Amino acid sequence: MQTVVIVDDSPIELTLYGHILKNIGGIQDILFDESAAALQWCARNVADLILLDYRMPAPDGLEFMERFQHFTGKNDTPIVMITAEHDRYVRHRALELGAGDFLTKPVDTVELRARVTNALRVRERSQLLSERAVSLDEEVRSATALLLDRECEAIFRLTRAAEHRDQDTGDHLVRIGLFAARIAGALGLSQDEQDLLSVAAPMHDIGKIGTPDEILQKKGPLTRREREIMKAHTIAGYDILRDSCSAVLQKAAEIALAHHENFDGTGYPYGLQGARIPISARIVALCDVFDALLSHRPYKKPWSLSRVTAYIEEQDGRQFDPSVVAAFRKVMPDLLAIRAGNNPNQTKLASEQFDANRLLEA
């Protein structure tokens, strides 16, 4: 059932229009002899067509249309203006305001029925097209989100495969993503950026896939040559991840390359300093060290929390960005809670926390 709103200050003419439209099937008419009341109704309801008299006590037909234009989501309602005016200004202004058609008084009965029928038919088709567009849009969004979810899952599993060789760091990956998102939040980065970091950060060491086992799993200090080989995992990681159209992989490449840069410029591979190091890498640098120092490694025992925090404070402004250290202080209880609850299921948790829809919206 389509709704036709008829607005005319003359009750006699309203009655006439109502009866003229009576034999058009599938419509209900709502009659208003006060344009202000009609506007109020239109603000809260949806009309499929408005038949509007021009000359009425305020608001007149043009003013009605001006106000109606501001009702969001209703601009596609066709308006047919009925007027005895031949004033060109009135017609032009009505057209500018969105009048789709004009009828001149005295109204021709056959013409009125035909124009209303046509306008309602166009309205119906337009609505069908809009609904189809919305449905297609939803399908595309849903399919894209699914693709993105799968992309993230594949990336995460690849990362785990690469880290599998280094048995102590499997859970470390999951935590890095969670830690990085928390610190990013404390730094005031957007939710999209936090989500991106939670997925991209675990890939920071993917370049270690090219590091020989004897170096990766060596118990004891590395030689100078071994250290150089180890350092090359940053560039190797960047090479693996770079040039992707995926926002996740772009962020991961940025982190992989720069997560061993130090705030004071003493890091590697390029000795970048301060804000020249991407914020994502500055965050992950601290997360990586915090978690690694608290964890067991083939070459060291876990450090106590007080020793780790003392080290981080000592490196404030040197290895680490002071703003990141400040954010770390704020969220350290959260990070410790994450560590305390860490288990293999958190691998799933990390990927579940990633909201593909947020990235799509971004």
Place this chain on the structure above:
Amino acid sequence: MQTDFLRLDHLTEIFADDKSALRSFLTDLCAEAGRLESQIAKACREHDWARAARQSHELKGVCANSGCDEAATTAAALEVIVTNGPYDAVSLHVDRLRSVIERLRGAIGVALDARPSHSK
């Protein structure tokens, strides 16, 4: 009934078989035409030309759409006069309008008498 005062076939086409609605409409039209004519005459007596023009315009629209051609034409002529002048011709047009509306109301009365209210 088919006169310049009331083209009943026009209204019959609109109301189709709903004779009760047509009767009710004719009754309302008779009252509305009389009311507007009185108000126009009053506005003219008071030299309130804007109000006279607005009400003449309204009467013109009501009559034109209802098939009351003579009344519509007379109201249109009065609307022009009260809008643009000359104002010394206004009373002539007001008298003319009163006469036309009286004849219209007469024609409506005849139509109503010829259409008993119970028929549908």
